Amino acid sequence: MRQRLYTTHIYVDIFNKLIVNGATGVAFGNIRPVSSNSPVEDVSSPSMRCNVGGASGNGTTTTTFSAGSTVGFVLDNTIYHPGPLAVYMGKAPTTAAxxxxxGANWFKIYEMGANFNPFKFQSMDKSTFTFTIPKTIPSGDYLVRIEQIGLHVAGSxxxxxxxxxxxxxxxxxARPAMVSIPGYVTKNDPSLTVNIWNPVPTAYKVPGPAVFSG
Structure with missing residues (x-):
């Protein structure tokens, strides 16, 4: 993977549309709005859950779909910052809104890592990401959380x-193994501190727990 030139400008990376069984919704229709397009950089921050400004969803519509559905997110641009992508679901104690x-209510259902020879993250230059909701998870309200991690600056x-x-x-x-966010990754995780430019990685593990397939 050739190293791109990155400046201090924060590139626009907001997943603002949800896809449910092939139908794409309006921007922030079922997705909690965020305060800005700036990334979260403190892995111990509560903003790791749903971004800055995303702690409440009382103004957001909750969609309904069946277990086993194909769901996805649309980015308002293409992935520009190289790094992994993952999707988590969090079981809401009451309502999603x-x-x-x-709390320890989160589990991973999807991830995209890297290809090798040549090395490239699988999410690069893409804007649409779809995945299957596990068929065996309990019915109820959930937050469906997507994260893409930019690793273009080593250690940050x-x-x-x-x-x-x-x-x-x-x-x-089913009872998936649950994690807390924050807490599911640490700042010293080798998958987060890695220098992806030199030497070029020959292996890579997506941060966080294993994927629950259901």
Missing amino acids: SWDGS PQFYISCAQATVTGGGS
Whole structure:
């Protein structure tokens, strides 16, 4: 992967549209609005859950889909900052709109890492990301959280995060292993501190827990 020239300008990276079974919604229709396009850089911050300004969803519509549905996010640009991408779901204790994302209620359902020879992150230059909601998760309200991590500055990862609100129907009784956000990654995680330019990595693990396939 050739090193691009990056300046201090923050590139626009906001996942602002949700796809449900092939239908793309309006910007921030089911996705909590965020305060700006700046990334989250403190892995211990509560903003790691749903970005700055995303702690409440009372003004956001909650969509409904069945377990096993194909869901996705659309970025308002293409991925420019090289790094991994992952999708988490968080089981809301009450409603998705009223939950701030606190507690060990999160599990990973999708991730995109890197290809090698030549080395390139799989999310690069893409703007649409779709995945399958596990068929066995319990019905109920969830936050569906996407993150893309920019690793272009070694040791200073940038998290681009959005959360959608959803009610899942027709689910099962699976109990995925849960994590807390923040807490699911640490600032010393080798997958976050890695220099992706020199030497070029020959292996890479996406940060966070393993994917729950359901």
